[in-house]
Amino acid sequence: MVFNRDPLGIASSVCVYILLLFGDYAIVYHVLEYGQHEGLGRSFGALLSHCLFAMSIVCHLRASLTDPGYVPLSKTKIDFSSDLEKTESGQKKKKKREPPPIGEWTVCHRCEIYRPPRSHHCRKCGRCVRRMDHHCPWINNCVGELNLKYFFLFVMYSGFLCLYAAVLITVEWLWNREESAQDSTTDKYIHSHDCHVVVV
Known part of the structure; x- marks a missing residue:
């Protein structure tokens, strides 16, 4: 297990957890709860969001705490x-x-x-790392031979979570736009019909 005591890296990792938690909270309690989702669809959407959030956190922890391949x-x-x-x-x-x-x-x-x-020498860690890709402040660790898989999975799951949120928000926006357009045409029809009755 590896833990770097770089203050900037620790702050960046905490920011990652806060952003992932906020994304999951926004999807479940703002988009799905108040959207046009009923029963099973809402439960499945929340479960998918929680799974993506949990996998992102697990992969981030593994990438952060795994030895990247120090020589x-x-x-x-x-x-x-x-x-x-x-x-x-x-x-x-x-x-x-x-x-x-x-x-x-x-x-x-x-x-x-x-x-x-x-192998390359990392100035932040002060060690040589096998197949070093880069030193990532968001995981507070080097990305090397032994933790590249976890880093890639973290990026993939967090990307899927962002894409899922974007798709849900777009669908909700289009749905609400269509409903508001239908409501406005219905109101116009009722208003014109009432006026016609009054005139007759």
């Missing part, structure tokens, strides 16, 4: 003193850094360890 730190650090001496004495000229060949291990000068291919 283990070695007890014996790599000795760079000879390289530093050569650089200071001017015997070694600075060459342009080229990316390492694919499939070869590289050296991290910050962690002072050998790291597998496609």
